[in-house]
Amino acid sequence: MPSRGKKRPLPSGIDTNDGPLSAAPAIELHDVSKRFGARWALARLSYTLPQGASLLLTGHNGSGKTTLLRLVSTVTAPTLGTLKILGLDARADRMKVREQVTLLSHANFHYEDLTAKQNLELVAKLRGAPGLPAKVDGLLDKVGLKARVDSPVRQFSAGMRKRLAVARMLLLQPKLALLDEPFGELDPQGIAQMEAIMAELKANGTTLVLATHLLEQGKRLTDVSLHLENGRQVA
Amino acid sequence: MALWLLQLAGDVAQVAADAGVQAAQAAADAGTTAAQDAAQALPPPSSTPGQMVGRGRLVGGWEYVWASYIVTWTGIVLYALSLWVRRPKGEAPGTGGRS
Amino acid sequence: MSGLLGQSLLVLRKDLLIEWRTRARLNALIFFAIATLLLFSFALGPDTVMMRKHAAGYLWLGLLFSSMLSLGESFRIESENLAMDGLKLIPVDPRAIFLGKTMGNTLLLWLLSLVLLPVTIALFDVTVTLGWPTLVGIFLVGSMAISAPGTVYAAIASHARARDVLLPLLLFPILIPALLAVVKATHLVFEGDLMDQLKSWMRLLGCFAIIYWTLGFLLFPKVLEDD
């Protein structure tokens, strides 16, 4: 992969050749549709997001935001259309995409019966990059879970689970971070903390895709926005 | 589908059992030895069409043969009917699932 | 990447860790299996000769019923919080998930069979004629044979409607060859192998296990990933 560009091209969409070496856009959707059972959650969506530019995803519940993020994360595949992430095909190069993209979602991927620390250590070891397990403690401290590292997740509140999910995301050091309601279930203090963490991520060159109802924070963190209604792009 | 096949099997078994009460009794006695013998020695095959190979140790049993035909034909009719009931609607005439 | 085998072992280790941290569930499974054996012996009545003759069958039926619970459970923990999606995104090779899960289910079933063995001996008055190592080996291969198709089908059933009904419905008929072979082999160990049949039954069981570990390894990614 080419190194990510520090230059932030302005968000007008399609043409992204103004980036330096990073010619590949972060996300390239071409006529993407996704069907669940008989319902079309996304319909003919085409969109390009350059690397380094961060995207605010808005829309009502059920408008297709979560589906879009899950598609971009490659955890599911589109029914129709093609999808390229960081220049890689989301189907054929699935594994390579996953090494650079993380998804922070409502379903936060934790094992309820393992402790916060065991959960993160598992992720670090499975990723297999050297030095990752050593970072676990620092990250748990950073998200404010230091006192509860050895409690099983089953005893966590919703906000603490969210914090743990953020630590998991930071551990994986993504080039593209997909954040589905990152501020949900957090107290005001937590929201401020998360916003700071995300601003830091962004300053380090990570492309953010943020789906949130907190427009104020969302707009501060992003450069572009995409509004979905009934699985279709509106603005 | 499965249900009626099961029912059908049950009904036919009943019919066949009723029809062949006497024959079945005789067959039950002859049956075991017959099958074992048959496994060992086979008669020299007849090459002339229509000629009887032998009378057969097991006499009668036509009701079982008829039962097999009834099961097969009933099955065909019912399955064809089920295909017709499920035929795709709104297709151009002539290509629909009429059989 | 820590390699296919490394990831498999990590998945296995994780499953065993969860199993250990939820020991209450494990105990419930063991009691369920013992209760099944007890029920069989009640249903059979006090005919000792018959009980001894069919002991191997009841032991494996009890294990089979318990395996439905443990297989379902091993994928329930993955659907809580969509943990399986999380594993896929780390990323973990789906084949490593298959190997890890199947090894975990094999170990659990093997452990269960070893726990049930003394109960069987006590309830049905059997003797181990051909030696303990043979028996323990048969239990291991038998557990392997049940776990491989079990893991694939549990993964499918865990995403479908009415998963609790679906899993045994799909799995029982597939497992009949393995069940016949392992029951026969166990029976021969209990009653003595006068006609030297144990080898052919073990060969059948081994073939079954190899076929399904291979098939599972090849097909599991299709079950897990959208294509």
Place this chain on the structure above:
Amino acid sequence: MPLITPLLILVGVVGLLLAHAFVPSVRRWSWKAFLGIAVVMFLVQPYLALSWAPPEREMGEVQRIMYMHVPQVWMALLALTLNFCCSVAFLLKKSWVTDALAEASAEVGVYFGAVGVTLGAIWAKPTWGVYWDWDPRLTTAAIMIVIYMGYLTLRRFVEDPEKRATWSSVMGIISYVDLPVLWFSVKWWNSLHQVQSSPKTVDPDMTMVLRWSATMFLCLLSVFIIHRFRVAYAARQAEVAPPEALAPGAA
């Protein structure tokens, strides 16, 4: 009637099947041809099987059940082989045609298998004295039907068409690979239980009638699968049809 007749008809039927598979224009009328051949053969078959063919030495007239029983079990195996091929093909290349064909062949296979097993039980009564004698063939066929009923149940329990197709393909492969293992296990298990074997015959007249019946049932199988395929394919088309949300210009 020359003994070679059924073989000649069989060659014709297979040729028509190949044409059906590879020439699209044939597909519009081929099922009528199959149906026509089947009807004619069905009208002649009772005469051949019940009067023309000689009775068997040991089992007498009862052996005539074979002309109905054996070909239908063959058809079941043929349909399930088609199901296996479609399952493999679907996993290699996604297509609603192979998915619908897999569904059709599994159901028709279960149908023929169920009738075949029923006839086997009817045959077993006069020859062995009981309807069910744990004959390896009969037992294997019965378990096979249960396996594929599970397959059809799975298809009904998954709503998402893509997932249903993929999962049922996986299950189709696993089930088909199970059949030979099942056969050997039941056979060995049974061989310790008792020796039981159905009489085989080498009489050319009998072979001729058996081939006649097999060809006749092959035509019927083709008609059934073609129509079941149409049902499945239309259902699939309705499921995956792009709704107005996907109409051009809607984006």
